[in-house]
Structure formats: C-alpha cells, structure tokens
Amino acid sequence: MTDQTILQMKNIVKTFPGVKALDNVTFSCRPGEVHALLGENGAGKSTLMKILSAAYRPDSGEIIFKNELFKHSNPIAAQKAGIGIIYQEFNLVPHMSVVENIFLGREPLIGCKLIDYRTMRDEAQKLLSGLGLTIDVNQKVKNLSVAQQQMVEIAKALSMNAELIVMDEPTATLTDREIEFLFGTIRTLRSQGKTIIYISHRLEEIFEVCDRVTILKDGKTVGTENVPDLDKDRMIKMMVGRTLGEYYPDRSTARKGDKVLEVRNITRKGVLNDISFSAYAGEILGISGLVGAGRTELARAIFGADSIDGGAVLIDENEVKINEPLKAIRLNIGFATEDRKGQGLILGLSVRKNISLAILPQLIKYGLIQPKKEKEVADRYMKILKIAAPGIDYPVKGLSGGNQQKVVLAKWLAKDCRIIILDEPTRGIDVGAKAEIYNLMRKLADQGKVIIMISSELPEVIGVSDRVLVMHSGKITGAFNADEVTEEKIMKCATGEVA
Amino acid sequence: MSTERISRFNKAHFLEDYGMLLVLGVLFLVCAIVSPYFLKPENLLNITRQISVSGIISIGMTFVIITGGIDLSVGSVLAFSTLMIAGFKGMGAFPAFVIAMALSMAFGLVTGILVTKGKLQAFIATLGMMTAVVGIGLTYSHGHPIIGTPEGLSFLGQGKVLGIPVQTILFTLTAIIAGIVLNRTRLGRYIYAVGGNEEGSRLSGIRVDRVKTAAYVISSALSGFAGIIMANHLNVGEANLGSGMELDAIASVAVGGTSLSGGRGGVVGTVIGVIIIGILNNFLNLINVPGYTQKIVKGAIIIIAVLAQSLQANRKK
Numbered sequence: 001m002t003d004q005t006i007l008q009m010k011n012i013v014k015t016f017p018g019v020k021a022l023d024n025v026t027f028s029c030r031p032g033e034v035h036a037l038l039g040e041n042g043a044g045k046s047t048l049m050k051i052l053s054a055a056y057r058p059d060s061g062e063i064i065f066k067n068e069l070f071k072h073s074n075p076i077a078a079q080k081a082g083i084g085i086i087y088q089e090f091n092l093v094p095h096m097s098v099v100e101n102i103f104l105g106r107e108p109l110i111g112c113k114l115i116d117y118r119t120m121r122d123e124a125q126k127l128l129s130g131l132g133l134t135i136d137v138n139q140k141v142k143n144l145s146v147a148q149q150q151m152v153e154i155a156k157a158l159s160m161n162a163e164l165i166v167m168d169e170p171t172a173t174l175t176d177r178e179i180e181f182l183f184g185t186i187r188t189l190r191s192q193g194k195t196i197i198y199i200s201h202r203l204e205e206i207f208e209v210c211d212r213v214t215i216l217k218d219g220k221t222v223g224t225e226n227v228p229d230l231d232k233d234r235m236i237k238m239m240v241g242r243t244l245g246e247y248y249p250d251r252s253t254a255r256k257g258d259k260v261l262e263v264r265n266i267t268r269k270g271v272l273n274d275i276s277f278s279a280y281a282g283e284i285l286g287i288s289g290l291v292g293a294g295r296t297e298l299a300r301a302i303f304g305a306d307s308i309d310g311g312a313v314l315i316d317e318n319e320v321k322i323n324e325p326l327k328a329i330r331l332n333i334g335f336a337t338e339d340r341k342g343q344g345l346i347l348g349l350s351v352r353k354n355i356s357l358a359i360l361p362q363l364i365k366y367g368l369i370q371p372k373k374e375k376e377v378a379d380r381y382m383k384i385l386k387i388a389a390p391g392i393d394y395p396v397k398g399l400s401g402g403n404q405q406k407v408v409l410a411k412w413l414a415k416d417c418r419i420i421i422l423d424e425p426t427r428g429i430d431v432g433a434k435a436e437i438y439n440l441m442r443k444l445a446d447q448g449k450v451i452i453m454i455s456s457e458l459p460e461v462i463g464v465s466d467r468v469l470v471m472h473s474g475k476i477t478g479a480f481n482a483d484e485v486t487e488e489k490i491m492k493c494a495t496g497e498v499a
Numbered sequence: 500m501s502t503e504r505i506s507r508f509n510k511a512h513f514l515e516d517y518g519m520l521l522v523l524g525v526l527f528l529v530c531a532i533v534s535p536y537f538l539k540p541e542n543l544l545n546i547t548r549q550i551s552v553s554g555i556i557s558i559g560m561t562f563v564i565i566t567g568g569i570d571l572s573v574g575s576v577l578a579f580s581t582l583m584i585a586g587f588k589g590m591g592a593f594p595a596f597v598i599a600m601a602l603s604m605a606f607g608l609v610t611g612i613l614v615t616k617g618k619l620q621a622f623i624a625t626l627g628m629m630t631a632v633v634g635i636g637l638t639y640s641h642g643h644p645i646i647g648t649p650e651g652l653s654f655l656g657q658g659k660v661l662g663i664p665v666q667t668i669l670f671t672l673t674a675i676i677a678g679i680v681l682n683r684t685r686l687g688r689y690i691y692a693v694g695g696n697e698e699g700s701r702l703s704g705i706r707v708d709r710v711k712t713a714a715y716v717i718s719s720a721l722s723g724f725a726g727i728i729m730a731n732h733l734n735v736g737e738a739n740l741g742s743g744m745e746l747d748a749i750a751s752v753a754v755g756g757t758s759l760s761g762g763r764g765g766v767v768g769t770v771i772g773v774i775i776i777g778i779l780n781n782f783l784n785l786i787n788v789p790g791y792t793q794k795i796v797k798g799a800i801i802i803i804a805v806l807a808q809s810l811q812a813n814r815k816k
Binding site: 303305324325326328329330335337342343344345346347348349353357358360361364367368369371411 | 679683684685688689691692695696698699700701702703704705706762763
C-alpha cells in the first residue's frame with residue numbers, strides 16, 4: 001500500500017440533482033510527480049478536486065492521503081492536512097500586502113498578541129525566492145501581475161506545508177513567458193518532493209511539464225498513463241471517444257435558407273479577434289470551443305451587451321448598429337445566457353412576468369399592462385413549451401433548471417425573435433429536458449429561424465448543429481458541416497492545435 | 500410538482516403578504532383595549548392626518564428601494580420644498596407649487612444621474628444630496644424660517660372634506676396611484692425587474708439607467724409634494740424641517756415588507772408599515788410614555804417586525 005502513493009481516491013461517487021457528476025472515479029498520485037488531470041468541460045475534474053479539498057462531500061468512496069483515511073469536513077482542515085489548491089480565481093485580498101495575504105488568519109504573534117511582522121516578512125521572502133520570485137513583499141497584491149499573484153497563492157500553500165498542490169487551469173490567463181516561469185517553478189517544487197495535480201485543457205503543456213496523466217470522461221476514469229507513452233491524438237481520443245446519445249432530433253432535409261445574420265470582422269480588444277461568419281435561416285449553427293475561448297463574449301458583442309472595438313453586424317444584408325440589448329431585441333434577436341439564474345431570469349418574479357418582460361410595450365393599453373393579454377401569452381407559451389410549473393404566477397426561482405430554461409426560451413419566442421442565440425442551453429439540465437430543448441430548437445429552425453447554439457459539450461454540438469464553428473483564444477479556428485465534423489477535429493481546433 | 504409543495508408555497512405566500520397586516524391588527528386591538536381614547540373617531544382621523552406626510556415620502560422611498568437603491572435625501576428635499584412654497588408665495592399658488600415640484604424633481608434627476616452614470620452607490624450619492632440640499636436651503640433662506648404660504652394652498656395642509664383631512668385624502672390618492680404605477684405600468688414592472696436582477700433586465704431590453712433615474716425622480720417628486728403639504732400645515736418653510744424623516748420612511752418601508760436588497764415589496768406593505776408606526780406614535784403619546792422611552796420602543800418594534808420577516812423568509816428555504 002505504502003509503495004509510492006501519496007494520494008488515493010477510490011471509487012468516488014458524487015451525484016447532483018439530475019446529474020451523476022462522478023461515477024466510481026479512482027485516481028492516485030505518487031509523491032514528487034506532476035500528475036495531469038484531463039477531460040472535457042463537465043467531465044468531472046473540478047468536482048473531483050472539490051471533493052479532495054473537502055468543499056464537497058462524496059456520496060461514497062474513500063480518500064487515502066499520506067496513508068491515512070482522509071475525512072476532513074471542510075477546506076480549512078484539508079489545507080492543514082497538507083493539500084493546497086490554487087483555483088483559477090485567486091483567494092487573495094487585493095488591498096492587503098503580499099505578506100499579509102500569505103499569512104492571512106495564521107499570523108505569527110509575539111508578546112501581547114501583536115503580529116510579528118519581521119518573522120512574517122522573512123518567511124515570505126524565503127518562500128517567494130524559493131519559487132524564483134523577487135518582489136517587495138510589502139506591496140499590495142492588487143499591484144501585482146496575474147502571474148505574480150499566482151506565485152503568492154503558491155507561496156501561501158507552501159507556508160501551510162502543503163505537500164500536494166492542485167493547480168486548476170493555472171496558465172489560462174498567463175502570457176507565454178509567464179507560463180515558462182510557472183513551469184520552472186513547478187519543476188522546482190517537484191524536485192523538492194512536492195506532488196502537483198495539474199488541470200489543463202492545453203495538451204502541449206501536459207507534454208511539457210507532466211509525468212503522468214489521468215483522463216476523465218463523463219464522470220468516469222478512462223485511464224492513467226505515463227505521458228511519454230502517449231501522443232496527442234491518443235489523448236484526444238481518450239478524452240472524447242464515446243458514443244453519441246440517441247436523443248438528438250433528426251436534421252431537416254430542407255435546403256438552407258437565406259443569409260439572415262452576417263458578422264464581419266468583429267473585434268474586442270483582448271477578447272475577440274477579427275471574427276467573421278454568417279448564419280442562415282433554418283439552420284442550427286453550433287459554436288464550440290473551450291471555456292474562455294471567447295464564445296460568450298462573441299454572443300454578447302452581437303447582442304449589444306458589450307461594446308466592440310471594430311467590425312459590423314448585418315441583418316438581411318443591411319448593416320445594423322447594435323450598441324445595447326434593446327436594439328438587438330428590436331431587431332428580433334434573442335439571447336439566452338449561459339448564466340440562467342444570474343442573467344437570464346428575474347428569479348423573484350413569476351413565470352408570467354418573466355415571459356412578458358421583453359414584450360411589455362405590446363401589452364400596453366392606455367399606459368397600463370393588460371393582464372388578460374399578458375396571461376394569454378404566458379399560458380400559450382407554457383403550453384407550447386410544456387413548462388412544468390404550478391401556475392403562471394409561480395416564481396421562477398422555484399422551478400427546475402430545465403423549466404427555467406424553457407421560461408427563458410418562452411420570453412424570446414413571445415418576442416417572435418428570428419435569431420436566437422443560446423449559450424449553453426442545456427447546462428445543468430437533466431437528460432429528458434435536454435431532449436425537449438433540442439427538439440424545440442430543431443422545430444424553431446424548421447420554422448425558418450436562425451438558432452445559434454454555444455456549447456461546451458461536444459456530443460451536443462455534433463448531434464444538434466447543422467454547422468459548427470470552433471473558437472480558440474478569441475478567434476474562429478475551424479468551421480465544419482454536420483457531415484464532416486468529428487469530436488477529434490473540434491478538439492484539435494479548440495485546443496489551438498490547428499489554426 | 501406535487502400538490503403538497505404548492506399548498507406549502509401558498510401558505511408562505513400568505514404570510515409574506517399579510518403577516519404585517521396581522522401585526523397591525525394585533526397592535527390596533529391592544530391600543531383599543533389599553534386606551535379608551537384611541538378608538539374615538541377624531542383620534543383615528545388625527546392619526547391618518549399625522550401619517551400622511553411621512554406616508555407620502557415612504558411611498559416614494561418604496562420605488563427607490565424596490566430598484567435596490569435607497570434615498571436618504573427625502574427629508575432634505577421635503578424641507579427645501581417647504582422653503583420654495585413659502586419663499587415664492589408672492590407669485591401666487593400655482594407658480595409656487597410648480598417651482599417647488601420642479602426643483603424637487605430636479606434634485607431627484609441629479610441623484611439618478613449620479614447613481615447611474617456616475618456609478619455612485621445610492622447610499623453615498625443620496626447622503627451627499629441630503630447634506631447639499633439642506634445647505635442650498637439654508638443659503639437661500641439665510642438660515643431663517645420663512646413664514647406664510649401662498650393664498651389658496653392652505654387647504655392642502657389644513658383643509659377637511661366631509662370631516663376627513665385633505666392630507667389623508669392626498670395620502671390615499673398617492674398610495675392608489677403609486678400602486679397602479681407599480682403593478683400595472685411598464686415602468687412599475689421594470690422597477691421590480693431591475694431591482695431583482697439588473698443584468699438580466701438589461702439583457703431583456705430594459706434601459707436600466709432610465710428606470711433607476713425615474714425611481715429617484717418619483718421619490719423626490721413625492722418628497723416635494725409632501726413638503727408642500729407640510730408647509731401649508733405649519734404655515735412655514737424651513738431648511739431643516741425634514742431632518743430624520745428619511746429614517747422614518749426607510750423604517751416604514753422595511754416594516755412593510757419591502758426588501759432592502761430590492762426586487763420585492765410594494766405600496767400596500769409600505770402603507771401598512773406607515774400605519775403601524777403612526778399608531779405606535781399615537782398610542783405611546785396617549786398613554787403618556789416619555790419621549791425618550793418612545794424612541795426605545797419604536798426602535799425595538801421596527802427591529803422585531805423586520806426580524807420576524809427575515810426569520811419567516813429563512814424558514815421557507
């Protein structure tokens with residue numbers, strides 16, 4: 001047992017309402033290795049790490065860390081036990097100094113409970129120079145670069161004697177040079193006997209810095225391999241190789257309609273880089289890519305939710321100026337955001353009021369909302385979309401994810417939108433409701449509407465779309481028709497392997 | 500969706516809507532039993548008159564608080580309005596009325612712009628306005644009260660129709676109109692939407708900045724209107740007349756069940772809150788509770804009322 005494992009996670013199961021996030025996952029690490037955890041969005045990487053950090057409790061399974069059964073009930077206890085996690089969003093207090101951040105909540109004291117700043121500074125300096133970073137430790141964290149902040153996070157973990165450090169997408173926001181520096185630090189840590197779990201989508205990084213890789217897919221372990229034994233193609237195949245579900249609607253045989261939407265050279269500094277594409281009546285256009293590729297930002301730019309630095313949007317060959325969502329809505333564009341609860345719905349309001357929100361001007365007579373008309377609209381769409389709610393006056397916050405999504409859709413259908421942009425339309429929705437949403441999308445497309453679907457789930461993109469665009473780092477890196485698209489092709493474009 | 504869940508929801512819904520009405524009923528009963536004078540018609544009418552000015556301000560405050568903001572400047576705007584009515588009495592009733600209303604609304608517009616375009620927190624923006632408006636009033640009046648109001652307006656503060664104080668009638672009308680605006684107009688619906696979810700509202704095509712600004716203008720307009728009533732009641736205009744009224748208004752709104760985090764509440768609740776606080780004031784005077792103790796009791800009742808709501812809301816989860 002003791003031979004060369006620092007961490008063993010055995011048969012971990014974790015279920016969320018409607019989703020089995022982890023299904024019997026087994027994962028182990030040796031001391032002093034850099035172990036990559038790889039998988040698509042939603043494969044279960046984050047959930048697994050949250051269980052490791054004791055932020056979630058597994059339904060079943062056990063964790064053995066340093067030969068002891070690990071049963072900590074909260075993240076602080078896990079940290080004390082020697083597990084440090086560097087999340088994508090740092091847990092630093094921007095207005096406090098580097099030193100204060102590293103020792104936050106664990107300040108060394110002298111005398112009458114005064115903070116021993118000298119010891120703290122010396123310790124911090126030692127930790128940071130050990131990582132190869134020379135900065136003034138009295139500086140406020142907000143004045144540091146992202147890469148430097150990351151180093152502070154790592155130093156903080158080390159100051160708690162972390163032996164296992166999890167890095168969640170550590171390079172997502174770093175420049176190439178900063179990445180090189182980070183890799184240097186990772187190698188240093190490895191030589192000191194620390195174990196690192198490295199989560200990333202970027203395959204090239206895994207080859208550069210990792211010793212072994214465990215691949216997750218749909219909440220299950222596909223396998224653990226030595227990195228040198230693998231090549232990129234095999235890695236991608238392990239990540240995506242699975243059968244498609246059977247719940248995708250048939251594609252329509254109808255010919256493509258007229259060009260409705262054209263996007264020309266849209267640019268938003270640092271986010272979107274010269275994006276052009278067209279969408280046609282009657283088609284479902286899928287936009288695939290990894291988290292952070294700029295897909296949501298593209299949708300927001302088209303919809304007027306964010307300003308753009310250049311480029312144009314054309315509808316029916318006419319250039320239109322959309323500088324706020326209201327303009328987009330008046331042009332019959334609808335946008336169902338990926339963050340349903342945060343942006344798509346007014347949770348405290350009823351189903352009826354959410355459905356009518358974008359069409360209130362049409363329901364007004366003598367300055368007053370006509371309740372009868374409003375009720376008619378709400379009733380109609382509740383029936384068409386089969387929204388399961390106790391009534392139209394039930395607040396949407398009490399509905400399930402799938403029904404909430406249907407309410408969002410109802411809002412745009414009530415507005416009679418011609419172009420509907422759906423960002424992650426099936427996220428957090430159970431399988432049955434997913435199928436209903438797909439069928440609905442197809443039905444709308446068959447009515448001549450343009451459906452643009454942003455999705456991180458490859459089978460969904462492939463199963464539903466007539467055409468697929470792939471984005472990487474704010475650019476479109478691939479375009480495929482339904483009959484030629486494969487998960488491997490998308491993954492290659494999405495990871496920047498093929499530009 | 501089981502029927503059990505629906506019925507549970509309705510019960511919670513009932514408590515949320517009528518819980519404070521229950522409190523009001525109990526309070527009313529206690530007052531009636533303890534003080535024989537309380538139920539006398541002239542006392543009850545007197546209460547309705549006493550709560551009118553503060554009630555009208557509270558209704559304006561309700562609009563702002565539903566958008567998720569707060570308006571600390573209502574008392575100052577009210578006082579400024581009393582000064583305008585008194586100061587311009589020489590021009591006649593109508594011009595003085597228009598000037599007082601227009602300037603009050605202008606203050607609301609400035610607040611709205613500071614909050615939406617200047618991205619100031621409502622608390623800070625209206626705190627600044629609260630101080631500045633008093634200062635403008637003091638400058639205008641050289642720190643002195645201005646005696647007298649325009650001829651023909653005094654009925655607003657002192658008149659009675661069929662024995663009912665005009666103030667009471669104005670408060671009632673304001674409440675009805677405000678209720679219609681909030682529940683039946685586009686602006687009202689947008690105010691709830693913005694308070695519930697700003698980004699979600701924007702993405703549904705609502706011009707959030709305009710909606711919020713409108714709420715501040717409404718709040719200031721009603722403060723100005725309340726000021727006109729008050730000046731005519733007291734026959735004086737004075738720059739400090741409204742100090743502390745913003746806190747009573749916020750208390751009434753909160754007791755009435757409108758959430759300070761926005762998106763929920765309404766005029767009915769606020770009216771109930773205003774009446775609860777009004778009855779409490781009246782009752783404590785009737786039974787000769789000393790002024791200092793009154794403050795303690797009032798403070799405690801406000802805290803208990805809002806605490807009860809939050810406990811009930813938490814139990815629902």
